[in-house]
Amino acid sequence: MKKNKLKHISLLLGMIILLTACGVTNKSDEGEGQGDVGKVVKFASQFPDMDSLDVHKYTTTDVILPAQNICEPLLEYDSNRELQPLLLETLPTTEDGVTYSCKLKEGVKFHDGTELTSYDVEYTFNRIFDPATQNLNTWLCDMILGGPEMLEGKAESLAGFKVIDDYNFEIELSTPYAPFLSVLSCEQMMIYPKEACEAAGDKWGIDTFVGTGPYELVEFVGKDYTRCKKNENYHGTPVEIDELYVYNMDPNTSIMEYEAGNLDLVKVETKMVEPYKTNEFKDQLVKVDLMAIIALNLNVNMEPLNDVKVRQALTYTIDKESLVQDFLQGNGTPANSIIPPNIMGHPDREANKYDPEKAKELLAAAGYAEGIKLESYVVEGDEAADIAVVLQEQMKASNIDLKINLVDQATYVDMRKAGEVQCPILTWYKDIPDPDNFTYTFYNSAGSQLFSSNWNDPETDNLMKLGRSLPEDEREAVYVELEKLLVEDKAAMVPLYNPVFYYLQSPKVTGVEYSDSMVRFAKTEKAE
Template structure:
């Protein structure tokens, strides 16, 4: 595979690498990414999943089953058993699954993969997917050389023992971070794994054959894929940061898929285009935009001020102005598409009532606050801050936008001293725990600078993680929705967006992914 002819030819147009015309005629899918992923090693990234989702497989897979919906299906594990106490998971691996290197998948590879993630020398991201595994914390902090809860029973059976039941564990095993590596290939490479085609190896439907830093990546169909060869011959991923350039390349038939998430300013053009209106594909983006509130900083230590802040923000205006109305307002902690989602009490937009609440809280002449802006982040965040700055003025909030570099922001957030900021969170796995626990558990609310120190919430979210009755678990989360958003006014949920793509007519079987990212598996897609 690695000796194939180069698939790209260089031209002088805009300094970009463009595809050979012969490739556009075969079964090559041409897509774009706004920045270089830096690595194919999913343990070393927290957001660049296009390569991992196509090069690797997982024990369990989350497949899109409808707009903004997913189902868990067997992956490398053809089945699994869960003990009565909910703590022991036994995965039965498929026989005959081959890594790209030709090695057969064995249980030891699974144990190696998760042990590698927890090995402090790896400096892996996303280790929280293994938090519940017995012995994970000791391995991660360097006090143990192995993980008690990971065991290869035989070549095709893996046993994972948890410290206590965790209802979301199977969903976590379908997250990109749970991609499985081959010990024999990966271990000798150390931190060089995933940096080039020669150092990348998975079981997935595509094989990485080219990696041109800050320019492109090429993946070829895996002829020996256990589910059967993809109908695509290859995928070419272009690195293109500029929105206008993306549109130009798409319209000149240099790209097959235009992801509007990468170029929101181009959406009105496509919506109004007779040529493209029938090629638009859209579905719910399973993620939530929100405004953080830090209760450790005055005046937000007063719930009346927090409720006033909620009421002072015109969320609908932001959705319409910045995102062309393509989404829906959210009123809870989890957005549409997440398990246990239900309608929550709407947050009222009422500047006058917000002003009254500030007066009741002791600020009749208004109050000075800071809004955090990270200097290196996308302009969409500064745009949102400026809109909110203007909106909340009417209610008495005199907001200054405080610029910070990214490292200072993360340091302040971890220390619990960061001022209010706007951000988004997308579903890594389809479970409410991915949102509730991330933001409002005892550890989550501290490390993200919310400081919503509510013992009732802490206890409920800990309990929900271990509950095995789905209906009772969902009911508890819905109760916590009201507690966190309405009673504690701990944050401002803004909206979830629709995820819109425009595809060339040659693209078939395109399905908008259920999750909150732009990354997806292209295995079932076709091009004519």
């Protein structure tokens, strides 16, 4: 016991030294020789991939969340999930669903004092498709005319972007795309200043990151923390917080620091949340329901998953109720669809189809009466690795042997993008609240390899294309049909659960906005 106690004391001392060096303790509120800087908010979560703030080069929340305090897209969703103009005067207008007219707010300044103009928007959109950028998010907006040609090196600028004057511009699409305005609200579409971004070169997002947002970058330490100060000239509601810190921190350490009063907001891992539902911090616990899906993707290029009966059998092998109630301790909802609730096309059907005998019957009909062997790769230490173990145990009742391989993040991403993972666990938080974001993204034949589904089906491809192009009031019937094909008839995946996030928020702090996986501080206040 004494040995363990000494180890514990040594660990605590080590943490204190580390956290003091990072500026987490309350003494950091005084700044670097600047005296009292006023109201400071400190937020910690797990951001292991926070290598940069350049959202054009990353797909992860680790980069997008800290960056969205600094830079902004043209539009945003409000707390009622309604689209609103952010950098534009009004929502873009279109007469044909192809050409959109946009007008910027006048007088909006970047943090370096230069004014936002149409030329900055043009530069940003061209940068998105410039092959040199190596943007991982072009699929979000590849319906803009000329985007694919730029990516292929056949054009140097977008044919579909036209500057009219300093504040007015037009965006032309190659075909109608119903949720295009939602695309303009994505954080991955945030607007960069042409002059500052070009001058920074490959240091953009690391040493230099300038935007129009409520906070200005002061210091960025990759994989460690982002420190910002309020934008005194913000074009929106005046910012009340003087300094904002976003830390990448071990979940146990962040909880300890929150309880010690050194952090104002922390994300709480699902497996750690139970005590906080009843202890002295229960009134500080915030639950956020997400438009998100955790699912088991099925790689149709790898036998026996090329057989629809095998894929249908897998839909009966997982006890989602037990997964959510026993393993996740009720922190989630069993999923009945790849499309989350509150999004067009979400069905009314029973989520849990657990029936090992039915699964074995379908496997036998496919010629696998003795069962099958499957294989998955997961990132070591990730929650998906724990989920995979639960699935492995549950599948045994259906004569399925699931082998789990633990790898590092880089290896997993490379394998998944190459289409080489047989049963990847898909974790997806919405980019836009639209069924296209949960169907076309993973199952269009042109891009399905990236998520190791390798789905290539003309029938569902045609429905996805149709759903994108129809007027809004005609789309739902298409997605109802598409969803049933993907989830039931052809079984492209097995939906597992819709996740929730938990945070501990100091009672001194108000006005934090939780938008699915994003946390926004533009309207945050802190009591003395």
